Amino acid sequence: MSYSGGEHFNKLAKSRGYRSRAAFKLHQINNKFNLLKKGCSVMDLGSSPGGWSQVAKELVGNSGTVFALDIIPMKPINGVEFIEFDFRDKDIKKFINLDFNVVISDIAPNISGITITDKENMLELLNNVVDFCNSSLMKGGSLIAKCFDNSKNDLKKSLLNHFSNVTFYKPDASRKTSKEIYVIAQNKLK
Ligand SMILES: C[S@@+](CC[C@H](N)C(=O)[O-])C[C@H]1O[C@@H](n2cnc3c(N)ncnc32)[C@H](O)[C@@H]1O
Numbered sequence: 001m002s003y004s005g006g007e008h009f010n011k012l013a014k015s016r017g018y019r020s021r022a023a024f025k026l027h028q029i030n031n032k033f034n035l036l037k038k039g040c041s042v043m044d045l046g047s048s049p050g051g052w053s054q055v056a057k058e059l060v061g062n063s064g065t066v067f068a069l070d071i072i073p074m075k076p077i078n079g080v081e082f083i084e085f086d087f088r089d090k091d092i093k094k095f096i097n098l099d100f101n102v103v104i105s106d107i108a109p110n111i112s113g114i115t116i117t118d119k120e121n122m123l124e125l126l127n128n129v130v131d132f133c134n135s136s137l138m139k140g141g142s143l144i145a146k147c148f149d150n151s152k153n154d155l156k157k158s159l160l161n162h163f164s165n166v167t168f169y170k171p172d173a174s175r176k177t178s179k180e181i182y183v184i185a186q187n188k189l190k
Pocket residue numbers: 019020022023045046047048049050051052053069070071072085086087088106107108
């Protein structure tokens with residue numbers, strides 16, 4: 001299968017019933033790292049329109065659990081529990097009293113076009129994702145999160161305070177011209 005060109009993935013997503021081409025990014029990340037497995041509990045932060053949630057549900061199967069969360073609505077997906085909420089809100093614990101095996105986040109900050117500002121905003125967003133992991137990801141659990149190529153060094157340094165293994169991966173389904181890359185943080189320390 002050729003992975004070049006965004007149009008290819010848009011068509012493929014449509015033909016396979018995925019709500020976003022981003023679905024293939026999660027498939028490709030999981031083909032490499034195998035973190036979403038049958039029976040896992042997964043939290044999808046920033047889930048709408050739902051491509052990643054669809055893939056997560058396929059991968060964890062009926063014995064697994066997928067929660068999805070977004071500030072905008074998401075059409076229901078069989079077997080996925082959706083909450084319309086800002087993941088940074090500390091009240092989230094009132095709705096979810098479960099610790100997850102894997103947290104996935106495909107959220108990016110609004111892009112200003114000013115490199116330093118975008119980098120800072122991304123790092124701040126990821127700090128919030130790490131706060132979420134500290135309260136809701138189980139010991140030994142993993143995080144898959146979108147980040148920018150130019151935030152890799154700062155991010156790795158800060159994530160190694162919380163996880164034993166931090167690496168980066170750009171799936172073929174991610175546009176070559178885009179600054180996005182994914183951080184894979186494994187084995188949460190406590
Ligand atoms: C790139 S989209 C996710 C696409 C999704 N992974 C898919 O495959 O369909 C990012 C989403 O993050 C959501 N988002 C941004 N900030 C958020 C926040 N603070 N809390 C929850 N969701 C947020 C946006 O509303 C948007 O729907």
